[in-house]
Amino acid sequence: MIVSSSLDEVKKREKALFIIKDLIENKGRSALFDLTGLSGGFIASPSQISLLETYVGPAIFEQELQEVGIEHMGGEKVIPLNRTSSGILATILTLVSKGSNVVHYLAELPAHPSIPRSCNLVGANYFETDVFDEFSIPEGTSLVVVTGSTMDHKVIDEDEFRKVIEMAHERNIPVMVDDASGARLRTVVFNQPKACDLGADIAITSTDKLMPGPRGGLMAGREDLIDEIKVKVNQFGLEAQPPAVLAMVNGIKHFDEDNLINSFSRKDELFGLLSEKFDNFETTPTGVMISPEGLADEISVEHYLSDKDVAFVFSFILLKDYGIITIPAVSMPGASATIRFDLSTNDAFNLDLNDLCKKIESSFNKLQEVVINEDECREIVF
Template sequence: MIINNSLDEVKKRENALSIIKDWVLNKSRESLYDLTGLSGGFIASPSEINLLETYVGPAIFEEELQNVGIEHMGGEKVLPLNRTSSGILATILTLVDEGSNVVHYLAQLPAHPSIPRSCALVNANYSETDNFEEFSIPDNTSLVVVTGSTMDHKVIDLDNFKKVIEMAHERDIPVMVDDASGARLRTVVFNQPKACDLGADIAITSTDKLMPGPRGGLMSGREELIDNIKVKVNQFGLEAQPPAVLAMLNGIKNFNGDNLIKSFSRKDELFDLLNENFTYFKPTPTGVMIAPEDLAREISASHNLSDKDLAFVFSFILLKEHGIITIPPVSMPGASATIRFDLSTSDAFNLDLGDLNKKIVSSFNNLEKIVINEDKCREIVFTF
């Protein structure tokens, strides 16, 4: 095993960031391709930057964020956070009682790890399922959670979405929607309503996913709940700071759904190209992906690596040799190791898909050559 624990995941991320820094400094930013779908951005004018003081910034920008945030997310009020995970934690700290149940429905397991980890902090009983026929709400349930779009961009069925909300509200149980990428993916590509418009009490999105905003979170929902959650947010320092608030505001203003639509059409071209050499790549709404277990099925050489290790090594080869950033090298501990090539990013618009296909094939061929050497694989992941 190469990646054995959360510390290993932190160390591989540090190495990936060092590789990215070296690439930018010694080659160029233009030759680096962020295909994570999480590239985000920080849009700000010089005059706006001059207002980013501790108290002046929120005074100037938070009110306007209320307006554009509600338009983007729905709900009665929005709350900017330093991470989506922070909003999930604050919601669970506010609404979930010790010993009570939290039940979670999503289109495909597993859930984002921040949800069960937050439940563990309050000693709540947590369960999740992707089988709607098995979903139920037991007695003593404090919160129902729904994921709009999974970490691998599996989008929830709209009818099931509505039914889960109805089931919860029949029992007067609040519903929190983890809509990290779904707030845009569901609504733009799949024409689903906003989570709050469907009746969700709380919805949370990531402001760097499929939009040009910062790494942060934006929560929307019922004003009374938002206010109560905001107390916990401020108590534990989970609020977004002025620069992030400004970047969220401008990120939403500059969000262009047409980019998602374009990536939705381009992904078929890339998928067809990859199918000439591979069997187990799968399309996503905005690109293509290969899960760790499917990558293992593509490998013909004998080796002792785990499926996740293969994904980490493959993704580091893509980064080191071709400057292609995918999620596994830079992800936080517990994130999915699925390798996605997301075509909704600005970098992807400048990348010829035939050339991208050649880079993926070349990296895979190099992976097959080194999988028999575990020490070499470990060096690729951990050594700059």
């Protein structure tokens, strides 16, 4: 395997960021097309930036975040965090005891790795399933987790969502919802209620996913639980710093639902174009994707790379040759290697879909040429 450890994933990401920096310095920002759906942003005025002092910033912007955050997420109170994973960790540190059970229902396996990793840290037993008839809550369960929208944008059925929450509350067990992209995807595209409005005790979203906010997490929910979790957040340095809090406020204010709705309609056009050349692309709510297995199945030459390695190599060819940023090239360890072309990002708004399709096809043709040479593939990734 080319990418066989978390360290390899870190090194892979470092190389991708070096390529991005090189492209910007030599060709300018217009040479890049961030189609990850995680492009985020940092919106701030000069007068706001002048207030980003250690204590002045939180005094000003955290209070405003309470207002816009509750409007965006529901619940009684919010906490800004440096990442969604930080909020998941803090929740599990707060609510889950050693030897207890954590059960997780989601539309499609696997869960985000931060959830089982956090359970492992506290010594809890962790179970996950994407088959509703197999979901149960055993004795000794301290937390039920629901994922609103998976890493590959598979959205949970609303009726199943409600039933899981009801099952947990019948046992007086709190429910945490990992709503990283779902806080917008579920509500805007699928017209589902906010997680807290469905009865979730805690919900957390990523403020850079499908919105113009910073890399960070925003947790909402019951005030008593939020206060308990906030203690752990502050004890372990998991809180968002003033610049991120400001950017969260402005990211929520500038979130435009029409962008998601427009990408929902354009995805079918791109899917139609790609389907003329490929068999394994699928639509997502805001674009198209191809799984590592599907990509490997498209290759017509014999090779010895793993399916994930094929996806990593493809993502780097897209980045190096055409400036197209996809998640496998820049992702954190444990993230999905599925390649998504998300049309909700700023870079995608004015993108010619015929041209994008040609670039994807050209990158795939190059992948077919290099995939037989593992050393060359290794050089491309690292």
